[in-house]
Amino acid sequence: MTTEPLFDSTTFRRVCGQFPTGVTAVTAVTDTGEVAALTVNSFTSVSLEPAKVLFCLATSSSSFDRLQRARRIAVHILAQDQEDVARRFATSGLSGEEKLEGVEWTAGPDGVPIIPDTPAILAGTTDEAITSGDHVIFVLDVDHVHLKPGPVPALSFYQGRFASPTAVIAE
Ligand SMILES: Cc1cc2nc3c(=O)[nH]c(=O)nc-3n(C[C@H](O)[C@H](O)[C@H](O)COP(=O)(O)O)c2cc1C
Numbered sequence: 001m002t003t004e005p006l007f008d009s010t011t012f013r014r015v016c017g018q019f020p021t022g023v024t025a026v027t028a029v030t031d032t033g034e035v036a037a038l039t040v041n042s043f044t045s046v047s048l049e050p051a052k053v054l055f056c057l058a059t060s061s062s063s064f065d066r067l068q069r070a071r072r073i074a075v076h077i078l079a080q081d082q083e084d085v086a087r088r089f090a091t092s093g094l095s096g097e098e099k100l101e102g103v104e105w106t107a108g109p110d111g112v113p114i115i116p117d118t119p120a121i122l123a124g125t126t127d128e129a130i131t132s133g134d135h136v137i138f139v140l141d142v143d144h145v146h147l148k149p150g151p152v153p154a155l156s157f158y159q160g161r162f163a164s165p166t167a168v169i170a171e
Contacts, residue, residue, distance in 0.1 A: 013160075020158040023078045023086050026055060027096075027105075027113040028063075028070035035113055036066035037099040039090035041157050042135075043075060051142040053122055056135040064136070066096060070126060072110040073140055077120040080153040083162050085115065109144055119154070121146040 007015075021041040028036040042056035053075060057067055067073070078086055089099050100113055108114035109123055123144040130137040156163040 017159050020156055020163065023155040023157050023162070024055070025076040025078055025082070025085050025089050025115060025118070026067075026073060027076070027100075027115075028067050028073045029110055029112045030066055030069045031071050033111065034066050034069075035096040035100065036063040036070070037089045037096045037103075037113065038063045039086045040075070043077075046139060051122075051124075051145075052127060052139055053124075053142055054137055054139045056132075056137050058135055059131075060134065062092070063096065067138065068129065068136075072108075072112040072123060072125055073138070074108060074112045074114055074121060074123040075140070076115050076118040077122075078155040079119050080155050082115075082118065083155055086155060086162065117148070118146075119148045119152040 022043070024040045024043045026036075026038055026040045038057075038061065040055045040057070044054055046052040046054050055075065057064055061067075085103055088094075088103060091099065103115060104117065105113040105115050112123060114121060114123070121144075122140070122142045124140040124142040126138055127141045128137075128139040130139070
């Protein structure tokens with residue numbers, strides 16, 4: 001095995017990009033009604049009982065302040081036909097409100113934006129926000145879930161690109 005003891009962040013990103021992931025759209029609402037929206041693939045489940053999930057957010061993200069002040073956060077596990085939402089939510093320089101323009105959404109618990117046609121949705125509140133390097137790990141206590149009936153091909157991300165589906169989200 002060849003290892004590289006010294007590597008730059010581009011190499012590190014390429015190595016991590018060999019791990020195929022799903023893609024989520026994270027939305028949030030603050031106490032004052034400001035919203036955030038961004039694309040996240042660092043999502044994973046943490047605990048079954050109680051139900052907890054996590055995602056990692058760059059402290060450099062313009063969404064970071066609103067996520068830190070979020071009253072409620074929703075994670076949408078995207079389908080293959082929602083790539084447009086993933087691309088829009090990953091656009092730098094747009095506010096949460098601007099990212100949501102042109103995306104069909106409704107107000108969920110506490111007013112958090114919910115994208116209704118998404119195959120799987122989890123909503124909850126921040127349990128812990130753990131700083132690690134240039135990211136913060138948001139651990140959420142999940143109190144609402146929604147599963148859309150029927151098998152749906154999941155949106156995937158692999159080697160820095162949206163990829164052909166490797167999984168189907170089944171009912
Ligand atoms: C497929 C994909 C996955 C992403 N995953 C993350 C992530 O897990 N954490 C993160 O901080 N940014 C992630 N990003 C980048 C954010 O979506 C991007 O910073 C953000 O949408 C730009 O808006 P912002 O200014 O609010 O950060 C991802 C982008 C893409 C396209």
